[in-house]
Amino acid sequence: MAQVLVVTSGKGGVGKTTSTAALGAALAHDGEKVVVIDFDVGLRNLDLVMGAERRVVFDLINVIHGVAKLHQALIRDKRLENLCLLPASQTRDKDALTEEGVAAVIAELRTKFDWIICDSPAGIERGATLAMRHADAAIIVTNPEVSSVRDSDRIIGLLDSKTAKAERGERVEKHLLITRYHSSRAARGEMLSIDDVLEILSTPLLGIIPESEEVLRASNIGSPVTLCNALSAPARAYFDAARRLKGDKVPMIVPSDNRGIFNKLFGRKAA
Amino acid sequence: MSSVHVQRRSMMFRARSFMAFVFTPQPPIVEWLTELDASLERSTGFFVGHPVVLDLAGVQLSAPAIAHLIANLEERKIRVLGIEGVEPEVGETGLPPILRGGRGTRSFELPESQPAAAEPPAPLPPQKPASLMIEDPVRSGQSVVFIDGDVTVLGSVGSGAEIVAGGSIHIYGTLRGRAMAGAAGNARARIFCHRVEAELLAINSYYKTAEDIEDSLRHGPAQAWLEGDVLKMAALN
Helix, strand or coil: CCEEEEEECCCCCCCHHHHHHHHHHHHHHCCCCEEEEECCCCCCCHHHHCCCHHHCCCCHHHHHCCCCCHHHHCEECCCCCCEEEECCCCCCCHHHCCHHHHHHHHHHHHCCCCEEEEECCCCCCHHHHHHHHCCCEEEEEECCCHHHHHHHHHHHHHHCCCCHHHHCCCCCEEEEEEEEECHHHHHCCCCCCHHHHHHHHCCCEEEEEECCHHHHHHHHCCCCHHHHCCCCHHHHHHHHHHHHHCCCCCCCCCCCCCCCHHHHHHCCCCC | CCCCCCCCCCCCCCCCCCCCCEECCCCCHHHHHHHHHHHHHHCCCCCCCCCEEEECCCCCCCHHHHHHHHHHHHHCCCCEEEEECCCHHHHHHCCCCECCCCCCCCCCCCCCCCCCCCCCCCCCCCCCCCEEEECCCECCCCEEEECCCEEEECCCECCCCEEEECCCEEEEEEECCEEEECCCCCCCCCEEEEEECCCEEEECCEEEEHHHCCCCCCCCCEEEEEECCEEEEEECC
16 A cells, blocks of 8 residues: 655754655665655755656646656656655645645656655645645654744644545644754754653654764755765764555664764763 | 723624524436425424425526525425525525535434424423533544534643633643633633643633743642633632
């Protein structure tokens, strides 16, 4: 059974697109058939993060308007053949998305893929509500910071009321992904702690992604961080999160600043 | 200085919601009336004392035709309290008022009337729940309004969420949003919460914002009540 996931947050700049690409690539790396869809019509980014921006011919809006067939718009990843991208249009805006069109595209993708990951735009308007409309499960991306947490709370409320599942009286499964976590700043009280975030949002935790230069480096070269440097701390956190999505029990590791055994042995100087 | 200033309170209007059955006639109307007669035969007198709303979105009827339909229904002892799904001009023709913004509930089957019972059966016992229980957290942006009585929330109320109750408000999680109790003019209503980090507390329209809540009460269990026109707060233990 295909799983439709929406990666959402309410607030912009928290890491939705990075997380969509990293989780999509991690699932595809483990052999799953994955498509990532950019719902940010007008401000598309997922093609850049996936390194496919030079191969975009047709997009989601073309498919919805019947200008192109779905298979013409899907872009196969060059590194992983079971990973596809359905890009957004940069020249249109979110009003070009129609409810029936999105439903038809998702229904067709369900027959072809194991995982359909929808990268939601920021905000709570049309683009965001249509991205979550057909989701079976949602990944709520949050930074450990009050404005991001409150916006996530708002989005969780919408997931419980505005999705097709909610209207049928069912529940969208929800996972919390905390990104840009900085352990030393959290220890100094400059960020909300993991416990605070979990207490406020009362949603199960999918993973904690540490703040890292690797994420920026990966997006600059157009590669999901899980493919660019699979051994880096954020990539490993994303791989763990992807396994939890599949239902595996993976112990949760709170990222720390310790960079390895040598630091533990020799790096005793006060940070 | 002889003028006397009489302080006038602005008039308070109360809202109340009622449950009404909605009829949705389908063309041809004659057949629809026959079907209606068949249903009514099983439950005689069901609609006596239960005026209905007529939803005409499914049919194209002129004002005289609507009047004729309403007369037909009145022959069957069914009174129409309003119509829905018609152009606004129809409202100027002396027909029942046009209603808008109705919210759907479940659909009903007409109960079989017992042949022995002579008097019309009382169909829906008007049970008005006096309290509303919410088992999930109330999220930012959500608004829970329950004018008929108390509201109990088992989870937390998020920053940017609000609870409005005619009676008291009980929150077993953390209150980070707004709580407005006694909203229909009840000065005896109270607010209780397991942990107060509220943005605003109000009882009978007297309020306190986050700034006015003492630091010593924050992060702990607390209650709020009204003494005269002062909103009081105290720790709850």
